[in-house]
Ligand SMILES: Nc1ncnc2c1ncn2[C@@H]1O[C@H](COP(=O)(O)OP(=O)(O)O)[C@@H](O)[C@H]1O
């Protein structure tokens with residue numbers, strides 16, 4: 343068995359995320375039998391002494407039938423109305439289901455502000471920590487009813503990877519209706535299962551698509567992105583099917599395992615790289631990319647070829663290479679209006695009050711390609 347699977351099997355704190363497609367069916371809504379099976383598996387692991395935070399989708403799917411809506415709505419207002427009805431049903435079902443084992447659940451509904459703003463982040467951290475020490479199982483979802491288009495996470499895979507870092511989890515398990523990552527959409531047939539993702543090169547050439555059930559949001563694409571985010575931050579991740587939850591939460595010998603980076607990323611780097619929203623883009627030349635990503639140097643005006651967006655000094659921006667790939671994120675030291683006069687010029691040619699770095703090395707987080 344691979345080291346990453348051993349880690350997942352032995353983790354003392356886990357985030358388990360389950361998708362809408364594993365819990366709900368179009369037309370009939372929440373499938374309580376499947377939810378009970380998932381809870382059986384989670385409780386099995388909790389009884390081995392593991393602290394588990396459950397991130398559960400399904401609110402929108404569970405709210406459709408009670409509102410006589412036949413297909414997943416596209417507009418935000420109807421999705422929010424469905425989530426409002428469905429979240430209640432979901433929370434009730436979890437309370438009943440864990441109640442079979444005399445376990446208490448705590449509902450945690452998060453908006454992106456709760457992980458993007460540092461003070462909120464720490465507050466959420468305290469709540470999770472207290473719930474876990476009190477022996478409750480936190481059940482998390484996005485606070486869909488109040489999230490506007492601008493501040494939505496939109497997909498719970500990403501939310502789960504952020505929560506995994508936030509609670510200091512030792513593993514992230516993403517459960518869906520598909521048993522693993524394949525090299526192409528398994529609906530097409532003739533595709534090969536990927537058992538291990540050890541580095542970015544294992545993902546090269548894969549065709550990763552969207553949801554098949556019409557109930558899920560991000561499809562396999564958002565699961566891979568979430569697993570990569572966790573792995574880059576030092577947290578091993580597994581993509582498996584909810585039907586195989588007992589095994590995924592047992593010896594982790596199923597699904598696709600993502601090997602984690604050797605060192606755990608600091609909270610600040612993680613926040614910069616994955617949680618904070620970006621306000622704009624700085625375009626870098628090849629020399630600047632090598633300095634910033636390769637040698638972890640500060641970004642100087644000389645290596646910037648262009649800027650776009652609407653940002654002020656202190657905002658988080660994306661740093662993009664000449665092929666337009668985002669290679670890093672950082673806190674910019676100038677307003678967007680100041681930069682056009684400075685970029686491309688060497689530091690000694692700049693006025694003394696504008697010789698500071700465009701992004702200081704301490705405020706930079708390189709991203710995996
Ligand atoms: N390369 C791929 N490997 C596996 N599944 C894929 C791939 N590309 C697309 N998919 C689809 O992604 C779906 C899972 O995403 P989704 O329905 O959003 O799940 P969830 O609701 O659990 O978040 C699978 O049912 C599968 O059809």
Ligand SMILES: N[C@@H](CCC(=O)OP(=O)(O)O)C(=O)O
Nearest residue numbers: 362399400401402497498559
């Ligand atoms: N917050 C939404 C789920 C959004 C989402 O990411 O869904 P999924 O792709 O099924 O994990 C809900 O509860 O319906």
